[in-house]
Structures are given as structure tokens and as C-alpha cells.
Amino acid sequence: MTRKLFGTDGVRGTANTEPMTAETALRLGMAAGSHFTRGDHRHIVVIGKDTRLSGYLLEPALTAGFVSVGMDVILVGPLPTPAVAMLTRSLRADLGVMISASHNPYHDNGIKLFGPDGFKLSDEDERTIEERMDNGSEKFRVAPDLLGRVRRLDDAGGRYIEYAKTTFPRGLRLDGLKIVVDCANGAAYKVAPTVLWELGAEVVPMAVTPDGFNINRACGSLHTTALGEQVVAHGADLGIALDGDADRVVLCDETGREVDGDQLMALIGDLWHNSGQLRGGGVVATVMSNLGLERFLTSRGLILARTQVGDRYVLEQMRRDGFNVGGEQSGHIILSDHSTTGDGLVAALQVLAALVRSGRLASEMLRLFEPLPQLLRNVRVEGRVAADILAQDAVKAAIAAGEAKLVGQGRLLIRKSGTEPLIRVMAEGEDPALIDTVTADIVDSIRHAAA
Structure with a gap:
């Protein structure tokens, strides 16, 4: 069985539209909870989220699903994805859940699952969960006296802050450094500036006023222009840009130049x-x-x-x-x-x-190699199956022609996104003009096929 619900990074989609609905989240909680109910101990799931408005929709639905199959739920509120993974292990939980669509805009959301070891689930686990959903999650409901309980972990942020600080070399401090940190109005808006400040840095926080709608909007790791400007304006030593759930980072050096x-x-x-x-x-x-x-x-x-x-x-x-x-x-x-x-x-x-x-x-430190010219273009294919478009003869011919042009001079990569309705076209080579021509020809053929 192939996975239909799970993509490359959990389940993702437009909020309040399938599969990001309360109904599907409820069924997913029931199926995942029952799959990870192993042994006779009280089973625990940790649920975190970022700052999207739709988190208020999905969090209670997932909670109800887990409770209905006998799992106790620990809610930690807005925290980075790696914090949820860490807490899943630290609290000896059976499952961890992060409600986030990472770098996507506010109207999207997603559900990422972690096993008791803190690692993302295997393809096999995801397939099993989908099978349970398809075959009727309601069969896993427990008797009234076996329902799970729900509590909030008030010191969850503090636990992650202390954990993050332990990864910094013992005896070293950030005293004398000025750091601009862009938290993308997302999950790290409290913890990231605190960690840096407690390690001794002078911190200039950016995008730390989430309102449910502004996550990743003109800020964060995909939009570093403002960060670079603030680094230069404040005379900072470094700029740090996180994404909505803080599992990725892009830096800006003291000149405002981006470092990927x-x-x-x-x-x-x-x-x-x-x-x-x-x-x-x-x-x-x-x-x-x-x-x-x-x-x-x-x-x-x-x-x-x-x-x-x-x-x-x-x-x-x-x-x-x-x-x-x-x-x-x-x-x-x-x-x-x-x-x-x-x-x-x-x-x-x-x-x-x-x-x-x-x-x-x-x-002086963050530019260890000169990147080859690389161009990535995305083609939106709403309502169309990306695999069908890529299988069309005209598209295959355009790709083959591009590969022929780049032989010995670069490489070409065409793939469908695992998180958005996009086909991504990437070309890399010594000659910028050549890769521009190659990508333009392929993008045009895909757009024509998708029309």
C-alpha cells in the first residue's frame, strides 16, 4: 500500500480543507494512538504547535482522538518542532505530534508525528496508520473508564531552553556578540531570543509578535531581506532566521549577506x-x-x-x-x-x-566554497496530478533536451513537491545563461501541459 495521506514531512494542506480538517485530525489521532498503544502502561502523547490560527482547530481534534483510544495527552503549546521531539523522549511518551506547516503561509497547516524515540515515523508506520484510518478508526475506542486525560506542561518552554543551552560548548559564552534573531512570528518566538540572551549575547529580536496570520510573512528563513537590513542597521555580528516551526535556519553575516x-x-x-x-x-x-x-x-x-x-x-x-x-x-x-x-x-x-x-x-568564516550557479523555479499545478504532467511526451522531450544541453556542464533535477502542489525545476552548472535557458524551456512546457 502506498501512502496517500502522508507526504515527505507528515500530513499537510490548506487549513479547514481536507486533509487538514477537524474530522481527519480526529481520525488520525485515533489511528496513530491505537498504533502506538503497546503494553499495559498509561500511554502518553505530547502535542505541540506553531502560531497559526488553525492550530486551535487541529489541536483539540487530535486531543479528542487520542483521548478516545485511551491515551493521556500533554499539551505544550507553541514550541519548535525539535522541542516536541526532545520532550517526547524526555517525558517517556509513546508518541509526539507537531502541528505546523513549517515555512508555509498561515493558511496551510500540517501534522508531524514522532515515535517514542523522538524520530519521525517510518514509511511503514505511516502506512499502518493510514490503513487503520481507512478501515475505521472508531473500532479502537475504549470504554468510558479507560479514556485518556489531558494536561498542560507549563514549563515545556523552559525545558527546551535548558536543553538548547547544553548543546553549546561548556565554558563558552556569547558575551560581546550582537545577534539579530528572526523568529518568523512562529514557534520559537519566545525560546530562541531567551536562549541567546541567557548565553550572554545582546539580542535584537525580530518577528516575535505572532497574531495567527503573520507566520512566515515577509520574515523567517525564506525571506531574509529584512534580517540582512537589520543586521547592518544594528551593527550586529550575525543574523539568524528560523522558519515557522524552527527546524530550519538561514544566517546573514555582518554585511547582511545570506548564508544557506x-x-x-x-x-x-x-x-x-x-x-x-x-x-x-x-x-x-x-x-x-x-x-x-x-x-x-x-x-x-x-x-x-x-x-x-x-x-x-x-x-x-x-x-x-x-x-x-x-x-x-x-x-x-x-x-x-x-x-x-x-x-x-x-x-x-x-x-x-x-x-x-x-x-x-x-x-570570513561562513563562505567556505563558491556555489555553482543554481536556479530553482516552481510551477504550481493546482488540481492536476504532477506525475501525469511529467509523463506527457512534450514535457519529457523538454527535459531530455535540457539534460542534453547540460551534459558535462551541470545537472538537472525535476521533482514534484511533497508538501505543496508544485513541480520544482532545478538546474545547476558553470554557465548561468545556459541554466536559465534550460529551466525556462522546461517550465514553459510544464505550464502548457498543466493548462
Whole structure:
């Protein structure tokens, strides 16, 4: 059975429209709760969320589903995705849930599930949960005396703050550093500035007034223009941009120049290699990462292992082959010595530790390689099946022509998004004009096929 409900990062869609409805969330809670009810102990699920208005719709529906199958629910409110993963393990819970659509705008939402080990669920677990939903979640209801209970964990934010601080090297401080942190009006709007301040930094917070609608709006890791401007205006040493659920990070150096996930993986991988901390002989990244990263790591005697797009696939390879650094160009950085999922704040702390130890400027440290020209264009295909469009002869011909033009000069990647109704067209090569032409031709063919 293939997964129909779950994508590359949980379940996602437009709020109050299938599958992001209270009805489906209720059934999902019942199915997931029953799947993770194993043994005769009181079973626990931790539920966190970001700051979207629709969190008020999905949180009680999921809670009702879990309670109806006998699971106790711990509500932690707005917290980063990695905090939910951490608390799931720390509280010895059987399941963790994060209600978030990550970097998407407010009108979308999503549901991410974590197992008792704090890791995202396997494809097999997700398929089993879908089967239970399809076959009738109501069969898993328990007797009235076995219903679950619900409570709020008032110190959840404080627990994550202390955890994040433990990932920063002991004895090191951020005294004397001025840091602008953009919290995307999202899940980290309280905890991220607090962590940085408690470690000694002078903190300039941005996008920390969520109203249910402004999450990721002209702020956060996808929109760093304002962050760069604020870094320069305040004379800051570094800018940190998180996304809506704070599992990804993009930086700006003191000149306001953006630093993406590839550069962060290069820096952390190289530093950990030099200190003997790196495992696996290199870094795990996706097919989207720039060829410049691969060349840099090769020059250091390290490898770049590539996976399909999605941080869950990066983590699967890291666990399978013993790597402890991996991530995505978009800013999902997974440091498995510290976390079971991407953690934007923890990754930023590793960079800050390197800056403190070196005494150098961010612009001198965070550009370890020159990226090859890379162009990514998205084509929206609302109401159409992306696989059907990509199977059309005209589209296949345009892709084949593009690949022929790039032979020996670059690479081409065409894929459907796992989280949005998009087809993504990416070309990379030495010649910017050539990759622009190649992507334009393919995008035109896809748009024509989707019309």
C-alpha cells in the first residue's frame, strides 16, 4: 500500500480543507494512538504547535482522538518542532505530534508525528496508520473508564531552553556578540531570543509578535531581506532566521549577506572533522545541495552522500550509515549528537561557538566554497496530478533536451513537491545563461501541459 495521506514531512494542506480538517485530525489521532498503544502502561502523547490560527482547530481534534483510544495527552503549546521531539523522549511518551506547516503561509497547516524515540515515523508506520484510518478508526475506542486525560506542561518552554543551552560548548559564552534573531512570528518566538540572551549575547529580536496570520510573512528563513537590513542597521555580528516551526535556519553575516544550509553544513562538517567529532566520513545532504559543497568536502577528504529531498530521508541515511551531520540547502541541519531532527537554533549555536573561538567575522568564516550557479523555479499545478504532467511526451522531450544541453556542464533535477502542489525545476552548472535557458524551456512546457 502506498501512502496517500502522508507526504515527505507528515500530513499537510490548506487549513479547514481536507486533509487538514477537524474530522481527519480526529481520525488520525485515533489511528496513530491505537498504533502506538503497546503494553499495559498509561500511554502518553505530547502535542505541540506553531502560531497559526488553525492550530486551535487541529489541536483539540487530535486531543479528542487520542483521548478516545485511551491515551493521556500533554499539551505544550507553541514550541519548535525539535522541542516536541526532545520532550517526547524526555517525558517517556509513546508518541509526539507537531502541528505546523513549517515555512508555509498561515493558511496551510500540517501534522508531524514522532515515535517514542523522538524520530519521525517510518514509511511503514505511516502506512499502518493510514490503513487503520481507512478501515475505521472508531473500532479502537475504549470504554468510558479507560479514556485518556489531558494536561498542560507549563514549563515545556523552559525545558527546551535548558536543553538548547547544553548543546553549546561548556565554558563558552556569547558575551560581546550582537545577534539579530528572526523568529518568523512562529514557534520559537519566545525560546530562541531567551536562549541567546541567557548565553550572554545582546539580542535584537525580530518577528516575535505572532497574531495567527503573520507566520512566515515577509520574515523567517525564506525571506531574509529584512534580517540582512537589520543586521547592518544594528551593527550586529550575525543574523539568524528560523522558519515557522524552527527546524530550519538561514544566517546573514555582518554585511547582511545570506548564508544557506549548504554553507552551514560545510562549516560544521569541516570543524567537526578537524576536532575528531565527525562520524561517517562526511556529510549527508539531498540532491538539491550545490555541487560546490560536494567539491569542498572532497577537497577535505570527505564525502557528500546524497538522498532524495526531505530531511527524513537525510536522517534515515545518517542513522543507517553512521553519519552525525546532515541536512538540506534550505536550512534543515541535523546534528544527531544533539537532536533527532532538524533544529535551527542548535545549528546556529554551533556556528556561534565557532565564531567565538575564532574571533573572526562571520563573513570570513561562513563562505567556505563558491556555489555553482543554481536556479530553482516552481510551477504550481493546482488540481492536476504532477506525475501525469511529467509523463506527457512534450514535457519529457523538454527535459531530455535540457539534460542534453547540460551534459558535462551541470545537472538537472525535476521533482514534484511533497508538501505543496508544485513541480520544482532545478538546474545547476558553470554557465548561468545556459541554466536559465534550460529551466525556462522546461517550465514553459510544464505550464502548457498543466493548462
